[in-house]
Amino acid sequence: MSVERLPTASGYAERPSRLTGAVVWTNTPAASGVRPVLPDGCMDLLWTEGRLLVAGPDTRAYVPDGAPGRWAGVRFFPGTAPALLGVPAHELVDRRVELTDLWAAPEVRRLTAHIDSAADPADALEEVALGRAAESEPVDPLLREVVAALDAGRPVSAVADELGLGARQLHRRSLAAFGYGPKTLARVLRLQRALALARSGMPFVDTAARAGYADQAHLARDVRELAGAPLGELLARG
Incomplete structure (x- = not known):
């Protein structure tokens, strides 16, 4: 799928995920060069230092705040994220929400600490997605x-x-x-x-x-x- 959902264009890289219908990406935003995220039908599980978030499907351009720091994400093919996240996609349209709004706060804190301390946060985030997918109903x-x-x-x-x-x-x-x-x-x-x-x-x-x-x-x-x-x-x- 498209790469239009990156927080900025600077320092961006992606690779195919071991999770079918997903890609894993990393980005380090620059102070300048932030560009809007364009609609592509995808949803993302996001990590930035100390936080886990979810980006819902967009119907219009989304302008990131350009916050400094490292970012990693798992971008899901349209229609595949709701089963994994446990929430209908329409509840997240045009929204970025903390993962604690969707999953139990103690579990999210544990996962966040684990990813923060990982040698490769993107790999650790992918493991979270893989584990959750293994416990979820298969995508129709x-x-x-x-x-x-x-x-x-x-x-x-x-x-x-x-x-x-x-x-x-x-x-x-x-x-x-x-x-x-x-x-x-x-x-x-x-x-x-x-x-x-x-x-x-x-x-x-x-x-x-x-x-x-x-x-x-x-x-x-x-x-x-x-x-x-x-x-x-x-x-x-x-």
Whole structure:
């Protein structure tokens, strides 16, 4: 998935996680260069010195506070984090919350101390995610099919029919898994497709057509609404 959820662009690195559908990342924010986190449908388990947090799914650009210190995170493929965290995704939309709001405070304090003292906090955080996943119900494979179909540009009504779901049932399951309905998820995934195409050097008019927008004006409106800035400005940030 996208790497748009990093606290800043400086000092960022990521690797595939041993947990299916996740990546592990690290970052050391600089005093300058903080950039907004753009919607991508993902959720993150975050560590920074002395704290464990959760980043919920975004519907708009999120501007980090640029707090100094080391950061590590496990970023989960859309729909996979709620079972692990034990909370429906819609309760965390556009929010960053302390893990103590979701899990027992004594357990979170123990985990935080363990990660703080680890030689590699990112590896220790990944172990937390792996352990929690082992104790959780498996993720419904249907959710990955929903993401794949919407990311391919399939209409929501067609996705519901192909998966044997009514429109209301798909919407309800999407709220719990992704934080928002399938139409919003489709917009977020389309935004990420457009960013990837534009960053590859594709002209904006072709980017609009390939990503699934009606025209370049539609692309411009949607990017500004979701990302809070014009596409050209986003590309200039790197």
